[in-house]
Amino acid sequence: MRPALPRWADIALIPALNLALAFLVAGLVVLFIGENPVEAMRLLLHGSLGSSYAVGFTLYYATTFVFTGLSVAIAYHAGLFNIGGEGQAALGGVGATLVCLALPWPHWAIALPFAILGAGAFGAAWAFVPGYLQAKRGSHIVITTIMFNFIGAALVVYLLVDVMKVPGSMAPETRNFPEGTQLPFIHEMLGAIGIRMAKTPMNLSSLLALLAAFLTWALIWRTRLGYEMRAFGHSEPAAVYAGIDPVRITVVTMLISGALAGMMALNVVMGFQHRLVLDYVGGAGFVGIAVALMGRSHPVGVVLASILFGILYQGGAELAFDMPAVSREMILVIQALVILFTGALENLVRMPVERAFLRLRRRTA
Amino acid sequence: MDFDTILQLAGSSLRLATPLLLACLAGLYSERAGIFDIGLEGKMLAAAFAAGAFAAVSGSAWIGLLAAIGASCLLSGLHGLASITLRGNQLISGVAINFLASGMTALIGQNWFGMGGQTPQLPGGARFMPIALPFAEALGGVPVVGPIYRDLISGHNVLVYVALAAVPATWWVLYRTRFGLRLRAVGENPGAVDTAGVSVVRLRYAAVMIAGLLCGIAGAYLATGQSAGFVREMTAGKGFIALAALIFAKWRPWPALGACLLFGFLEAVAIRYQGIAVPGVGTIPVQFMQALPYILTVVILAGFVGKAIPPRAGGQPYVKER
Numbered sequence: 250m251r252p253a254l255p256r257w258a259d260i261a262l263i264p265a266l267n268l269a270l271a272f273l274v275a276g277l278v279v280l281f282i283g284e285n286p287v288e289a290m291r292l293l294l295h296g297s298l299g300s301s302y303a304v305g306f307t308l309y310y311a312t313t314f315v316f317t318g319l320s321v322a323i324a325y326h327a328g329l330f331n332i333g334g335e336g337q338a339a340l341g342g343v344g345a346t347l348v349c350l351a352l353p354w355p356h357w358a359i360a361l362p363f364a365i366l367g368a369g370a371f372g373a374a375w376a377f378v379p380g381y382l383q384a385k386r387g388s389h390i391v392i393t394t395i396m397f398n399f400i401g402a403a404l405v406v407y408l409l410v411d412v413m414k415v416p417g418s419m420a421p422e423t424r425n426f427p428e429g430t431q432l433p434f435i436h437e438m439l440g441a442i443g444i445r446m447a448k449t450p451m452n453l454s455s456l457l458a459l460l461a462a463f464l465t466w467a468l469i470w471r472t473r474l475g476y477e478m479r480a481f482g483h484s485e486p487a488a489v490y491a492g493i494d495p496v497r498i499t500v501v502t503m504l505i506s507g508a509l510a511g512m513m514a515l516n517v518v519m520g521f522q523h524r525l526v527l528d529y530v531g532g533a534g535f536v537g538i539a540v541a542l543m544g545r546s547h548p549v550g551v552v553l554a555s556i557l558f559g560i561l562y563q564g565g566a567e568l569a570f571d572m573p574a575v576s577r578e579m580i581l582v583i584q585a586l587v588i589l590f591t592g593a594l595e596n597l598v599r600m601p602v603e604r605a606f607l608r609l610r611r612r613t614a
Numbered sequence: 615m616d617f618d619t620i621l622q623l624a625g626s627s628l629r630l631a632t633p634l635l636l637a638c639l640a641g642l643y644s645e646r647a648g649i650f651d652i653g654l655e656g657k658m659l660a661a662a663f664a665a666g667a668f669a670a671v672s673g674s675a676w677i678g679l680l681a682a683i684g685a686s687c688l689l690s691g692l693h694g695l696a697s698i699t700l701r702g703n704q705l706i707s708g709v710a711i712n713f714l715a716s717g718m719t720a721l722i723g724q725n726w727f728g729m730g731g732q733t734p735q736l737p738g739g740a741r742f743m744p745i746a747l748p749f750a751e752a753l754g755g756v757p758v759v760g761p762i763y764r765d766l767i768s769g770h771n772v773l774v775y776v777a778l779a780a781v782p783a784t785w786w787v788l789y790r791t792r793f794g795l796r797l798r799a800v801g802e803n804p805g806a807v808d809t810a811g812v813s814v815v816r817l818r819y820a821a822v823m824i825a826g827l828l829c830g831i832a833g834a835y836l837a838t839g840q841s842a843g844f845v846r847e848m849t850a851g852k853g854f855i856a857l858a859a860l861i862f863a864k865w866r867p868w869p870a871l872g873a874c875l876l877f878g879f880l881e882a883v884a885i886r887y888q889g890i891a892v893p894g895v896g897t898i899p900v901q902f903m904q905a906l907p908y909i910l911t912v913v914i915l916a917g918f919v920g921k922a923i924p925p926r927a928g929g930q931p932y933v934k935e936r
Contacts, residue, residue, distance in 0.1 A: 282721065282722075282725045330705055330706075332705075332709065378912075382912070382916050386915075386917045388912075388917065389915070389924065391650075391652070392857070393915055395854055395857070396854075396858065396908040396909075396911050396912050399851060399905060400908050400909060400912075403901040403904050403905035404901070404905070406901050407899050407902070410901075411899060535709070538706070538709060542706065574724075574725060575721075576720060576724045576731075578716070578717045578718075578720035578724075579721055581717030582714065582717035582718055582721060584713050585710050585711075585713030586714070588706060588709055588710040588713065589707070589710035589714070592702065592706035592707070592709075592710065593696035593697070593704075594695070594702055594707075595700075596700040596702060597700055
């Protein structure tokens with residue numbers, strides 16, 4: 250049987266229509282507030298892409314979302330909905346911080362592999378329990394990952410307030426990392442080869458994020474494990490019949506997913522803030538859900554969707570500054586609409602489009 | 615710990631348990647009908663905002679309550695449209711609703727009142743004030759029973775009693791009416807209900823709208839009962855604690871009351887004692903108390919202490935055979 254839709258419509262047309270609907274509704278919201286949506290859009294795009302400063306910030310945010318988006322995407326391929334990225338990223342921050350503060354690292358290139366391990370291991374550990382419980386005890390992974398977000402948040406608050414805080418200081422944050430752990434900024438790297446760029450928090454992690462996206466692609470479509478994950482995600486009974494161990498696949502997938510979420514710490518904690526502060530994740534774990542949905546769980550899609558959300562985050566901040574009636578929470582609304590239209594209300598567009606294609610095909614046949 | 619302290623702690627547990635209980639029962643109707651609802655938090659938040667805003671403008675707590683129910687039911691309708699009519703993913707819809715509520719309340723709040731997302735402080739008439747039950751003062755002098763009646767049973771606002779009454783009402787609806795039987799059946803085996811000639815779609819919409827109603831009351835309680843106005847993110851995860859309580863109670867009304875009271879009690883203790891000294895162990899950090907409801911739920915989910923089995927058809931859209 251031929252699929253109802255040609256491939257290009259499935260991967261380009263439908264997401265584009267969904268996105269258009271989301272932005273249409275967002276425009277109505279802006280109109281409702283009494284501002285001009287076209288002007289808002291212009292300010293948003295200018296604030297996010299109008300200068301090298303703006304682009305740097307946009308890509309800095311995008312880098313974070315690539316990590317959390319890949320985390321959701323990879324779990325989705327195995328049929329698992331990991332909404333625990335927020336907690337896993339928070340714990341990843343603790344892991345990266347412990348590595349960075351453990352030794353007087355001489356150079357970031359030496360510290361980086363260990364920090365990747367630290368952030369990944371802590372993130373993976375936080376995803377392990379929900380994964381294991383789903384595989385072994387049948388407890389629903391969505392609920393357990395939600396619970397682990399809250400448990401993780403409480404744990405990190407406890408650690409920052411009572412354990413890792415600078416003695417004598419009131420602020421719930423760790424001391425600054427040694428110089429030898431601070432990743433180079435992109436404006437420094439570009440400056441070294443003679444290209445001038447404004448100072449932004451964008452750092453080496455952006456390249457790591459691209460590497461992670463490539464490795465995720467290779468894992469899912471070019472390895473045996475990836476094949477098993479996809480088979481398991483398609484049909485659990487069929488996968489089990491084919492000799493795939495459901496416990497192993499569930500646990501391994503969640504470990505990789507958690508590790509990816511944890512690695513957002515490289516960008517924010519190790520690359521920019523250079524210390525661990527309270528709630529450094531700031532909702533990025535949830536943005537990962539929107540990014541993965543929009544990107545159709547494909548690494549290329551995830552990267553593109555991350556850039557879109559980077560534009561929203563950076564542009565939205567500038568927009569709130571230039572147009573005070575549209576406060577920063579507009580980003581949350583757009584995010585919700587994107588999740589709604591590309592995820593939950595997907596059939597709103599898909600059903601009519603499929604019908605239209607069928608009619609078209611009947612006429613040409 | 616003397617008798618007065620225990621009474622105060624019990625009273626504050628009850629007040630903190632009320633929004634949890636309402637939201638938990640909301641989730642119970644929805645999930646028993648096979649529609650997962652992780653948007654309880656968002657619905658409560660939207661309701662709290664609507665209650666705060668409309669009570670402030672109209673000066674009447676009851677108009678605030680109506681607005682709250684309206685806002686919450688609007689989001690419920692959206693959830694129904696996504697998960698029943700369009701057969702979308704119920705979990706994703708819930709996530710979207712939570713974000714939508716979080717963003718819209720802040721955005722509109724700032725736009726309407728310009729107070730950083732808050733609504734104006736409500737005067738007494740625009741709030742649900744504590745009501746004294748009959749003879750509360752007169753009986754107060756009776757030893758033991760008197761103070762319990764005066765301080766624990768009497769002296770809450772009307773929504774607390776509504777929440778408590780909703781428990782037997784829910785039990786009766788679910789287990790003693792035809793509607794309840796069908797509701798439970800549609801969450802276990804919608805195909806059978808359809809075969810019997812009953813509309814799956816209508817039943818599920820009914821369940822989702824009841825959930826909207828209850829979340830609306832819960833939100834109004836937060837903004838016009840417990841506090842005097844709406845503040846940003848005032849639900850602060852209560853929707854998820856309610857979800858935890860629902861699982862803890864294994865999707866049954868009376869245990870839901872118990873679970874919500876337990877989680878309310880934990881919150882009351884965490885507020886009253888910043889860190890509890892336990893002899894021989896040291897101080898229990900307050901964050902542990904805050905995380906305890908979630909930890910207990912994971913333990914229950916893991917099936918180490920009794921097994922929590924969700925309704926069988928939960929989360930799956932129903933496709934009618936042709």
